[in-house]
Amino acid sequence: MDILKEFTEAIKKALSALYTTNYTGEISFQKTRKEFVGEITLVTFPLLKTSGKNPEITGSDIGTYLQQNTDLIKGFNVVKGFLNLSVADKIWLNYFSDILPKDAYAIKSANSSGQSVMIEYPSPNTNKPLHLGHLRNIFLGSSLAEILKARGHKVIHSCLYNDRGTNISKSMLAWQLYGNGATPESSGKKGDKLVGDFYVQYSNAYKTEITELKQKGLNEEEADKQSLLAKQVNDLTVAWENNDTGVRNLWKTMNGWVYKGFETTYNTLGIKPDKSYYESDVYNLGKQTVLEGLEKGIFYKKEDSSVWIDLTADGLDHKLVLRSNGTSVYITQDIATANEKDRDFKLDKSIYVVGNEQDYHFKVLFLILKKLGRKYADNLYHLSYGMVELPTGKMKSREGTVVDADDLIEGMIDTAKETTTELGKTEGLTVTEANNLFKMLGLGALRYFILKVDPKKKMLFDPAESIDFNGHTGPFIQYTHARIQSVLRKSKLSSDEIKAQSIPTDCVLHQKEIDLIYALSDFKTVIKEAESAYNPALVANYIYEVAKTYNQFYHELSVLNADNGVQKLLRVQLSYKCALVIKQAMHLLCVEVPDRM
């Protein structure tokens, strides 16, 4: 039974019993601020019209009613328009004994809602390795997937690979010109790194060429037109489109290296797309849809036979959907992919995890699909997230100012190893166990660091300052879990034994015990909110609250040396439930928690 629901009912009853006027608004509560006594606060200002009395009297009216007619509270106080209620211990105990045996009280089993949700991430280009920006994308996508599963949905993880076009041709050209037949094996480099290096090499060579041309008096645009490298890139792209065997083979080979490299990183991060889409498959699709739009009069054709859509009535611009040479542009491909997804899966919702630099693109895409009358258009959602910035500004692959994903992960795991070893926490662990722990902690610190920030906000990452392991961090929460497990081990009780025994309802609770039950009671609501806001940060910040509350409880009260058996049992139960909630909530962030550290 939901505590707040009980209070809502009781307050409604109180209002109709106390006053003649009916109150039609919502009853909403807030948490009592810690400088006041109580846990639940009713703001009485909105009720004054109903009561016809001043805030103080209204508050004490309701408080008195609750005290006399219900067993919900053990006391109350009124401060101006705030009625602070101290919830009766019995209510807390009833609630806790209700949720204790239900391990999954806040988590629905996957596929129970009957809804299918597709979530697309990280959709990288195949011309360079993954960087910190992709990590934010992956962490958000994979965490949201877990949250959706916990809400009972079937989740399909898709990924769109931008595997062709100008950028890919640049890497290929550089390999042809400067590669000397290099392979991942011959160079000892990870495939995606090798290809990325060629991409950078192209960029540098191009820059040099342009600089030279400009010194001859050409402007930027003219220089680009004269550029031999740019021409060669274009030739490669055309050759690819014409199915030139040599170019296609090289393209396949180099993309193969990249995919293999990505897979390594994916494995470390524990992600695996259920369905991959490739730009090379869809890049020329979408033309039928454009024709359909032309027939319906949604699109229009210019004299040069390029096709456009006029979105000025919706506050946007004119947008090209088909080039004058009849080829697709990016958005045409996205229209095609959206159709494919709808055809391939019966989706109730389709989410794109893509940075906020593409806000405009998705606005246009969704609008076009809606105008085309696609039924699924209303189920599309762009999970837009802010860029990760360095103290020096935005990351740029071409300029080599990116924080490489593999390097960052490796560094985090190394730091975890150092810290753990320094603290002497590796004692008694096998080498494998220790290595697992380092990985768990390093990745946990990184994931938590990124996920605790509201997705839509840009975030700052300073490579010079290592990510913390103390305070509001993943390892802090992991530590709390390990600490609780240690207590539970020493209690010598199995989880079944802990859950089976009941606490007498006349047991008197300590404030820290109440705080803990209160914190635990929010879990379900938090997951719901995280789903509807597409925001894992809500979960991240919630777990921190739970862990902090537990640590305070732990410091103030002894679990194993409690005054009596009942008290000890209750505290063991609280510890058990707290550890479970931490574990489940961290799982929603795709962070594992250790049993010792």
Place this chain on the structure above:
RNA sequence: GGUCCCGUAGCUCAGUUGGAUAGAGCAACAGCCUUCUAAGCUGUGGGUCUUUGGUUCGAAUCCAAACGGGAUCACCA
């Protein structure tokens, strides 16, 4: 220039379906390990919630404008 996003402590961030004296972590300082894991706990200092107006019993939160930062507006992806 048009459109969109952002602006909270020295730093990184919470808090925005309108509620009390705006909260955490880091950094600084002062305490707490013969008792369940000190990656912990407790305390101190630290604020013009960018600014100005408006809405009202009440605004960090909603509205408008200004200032500052960013993104985007390609026959690129």
